[in-house]
Amino acid sequence: MSELDFFAVCPPGLEPQLAAETGALGFKRGKPESGGITLKGDWSEVWRANLDLRGATRILVRLGSFPAVHLAQLDKRARKFPWRDTLEPHVPVRVEVSTNRKSKIYHAGAAAERIERAISEVMDAPITPEAEVAIKVRIDRDIVTISVDSSGESLHKRGHKVATGKAPIRETLAALMLRACGFDGREPVVDPMCGSGTFLLEAAEIAADLQPGRDRRFAFQSLATFDPDQFATLVRAGSGPIPDVAFHGYDRDRGAIENARANARAASVEDLCHFACQPVSELTAPEGPTGLVILNPPYGTRIGNKGQLYALYGTLGRVLASGFHGWRLGLVTSDAALAHATGFNLTSGPVIDNGGIKVKLYQTTIG
Structure with a gap:
């Protein structure tokens, strides 16, 4: 597997604690950023991050980027993007776009429509807001960066809590x-x-x-990159x-x-x-x-x-x-x-x- 950049998200202000956790667990780290830390590794490391990191709220995998200065260019390049390397045909997808006035494309809704149409046509995938698989798109300074949320539900949902209180902490x-x-x-x-x-x-x-993620499902289990046999080797049975x-x-x-x-x-x-x-x-x-x-x-x-x-x-x-x-x-x-x-x-x-x-x-x- 080739090396990926993936981003472990955490509440801003707690990046040093998440960096310490990733270091203790042996992840190859890039630079800390506001709201998380960039990690490096193959897809099995993405799976391990979801399974083992207690402090991360989700793991975003960067799939690629390209420049685009208008919607027609975004539409054309989105259709040429290698979606098949990551997405499974026919699996529902949702698209979330963030942009700003530093880019010529600043209308998030219009950008999302182009990317949704490209995925739908290339992958024959239904586009629905309830989809487990989320494509995250960030347009900043005319660069379109595409990531996939490998976690699905927020990682604070461990999968075994049966009751919550009035004002719980995640x-x-x-x-x-x-x-x-x-x-x-x-x-x-x-x-x-x-x-x-x-x-x-x-x-x-x-x-x-x-392992904090031992009892739950992850969105990466619906991706084309998922290997259930290899993933099974990462899941520990019981405790120490x-x-x-x-x-x-x-x-x-x-x-x-x-x-x-x-x-x-x-x-x-x-x-x-x-x-x-x-x-x-x-x-x-x-x-x-x-x-x-x-x-x-x-x-x-x-x-x-x-x-x-x-x-x-x-x-x-x-x-x-x-x-x-x-x-x-x-x-x-x-x-x-x-x-x-x-x-x-x-x-x-x-x-x-x-x-x-x-x-x-x-x-x-x-x-």
């Missing part, structure tokens, strides 16, 4: 924040407001060396040795705890995760070594009244200060004042988009 974002906090799978993790358990499930899967570490989740909402337990069972990490229904005021450190406390508490934007949250954050700070000496803290919130209501001297990371809300990860070591 699995990909949780994994990158765990890495930003220095978590490597060998220490306990406590989430005092765990909701459906996302932080703990990601931590437990990392500790158990489970059971780690001697535990992950503890608490929430005052009994329904959330039931959801977290169901999610842990579905992810095959129920033996590593311990959940209990209790308020923050009753939180105590588990016996054993220190580790990481990480949480995505309410911040008044989606749920709760912000005016009532300062007391909650203050209680959290007092409980942690009295019982978690030596533990590290990672706290996700959109409001710096709420974060500092804990009473800790916190450092903050870059602004991150969490489902349309701008948040930061605040960290400290509890003294």
Whole structure:
């Protein structure tokens, strides 16, 4: 197989964490860019990236590029593009185009129509917005760059979560924040407001060396480049040795705890995760070594009244200060004042988009 450029997408601001993950997994890296990192390899490396990367939201494979300064030229060159190298005949496709005023072709809808028509005629492929296979086209400075989304559904959809909470954090974002906090799978993790358990499930899967994509389907399985036998060699059966570490989740909402337990069972990490229904005021450190406390508490934007949250954050700070000496803290919130209501001297990371809300990860070591 020839070498490809493919782009692992992540939330802007977390590129260093994704770069560290790709390096740890042995991917051949190109340059980091805003919103992700370019990787290099053959199609089997694309499959492995989808299977193994916890922090990437999708993997885009660059198929080629050509100049075009008007729609007629785009139409002609799109018909000559080697679609058959990647697409299967008759498999439904959707086309998404982004452009800007730096190009003479700046009407995305008109550009999409030309490319859709070319694919439909060359491949005899239905064009539908519900198609699993998505062709991504970027027109910038009169250069048309064509990629295929090898993932399909966003990679935060691991394929085994059965229930979510009121304001969940995406699995990909949780994994990158765990890495930003220095978590490597060998220490306990406590989430005092765990909701459906996302932080703990990601931590437990990392500790158990489970592939994040082991239970789901990918769009690349519908491409002409897919080899099911070779792909099967990349999928690991089960986990590694059971780690001697535990992950503890608490929430005052009994329904959330039931959801977290169901999610842990579905992810095959129920033996590593311990959940209990209790308020923050009753939180105590588990016996054993220190580790990481990480949480995505309410911040008044989606749920709760912000005016009532300062007391909650203050209680959290007092409980942690009295019982978690030596533990590290990672706290996700959109409001710096709420974060500092804990009473800790916190450092903050870059602004991150969490489902349309701008948040930061605040960290400290509890003294």
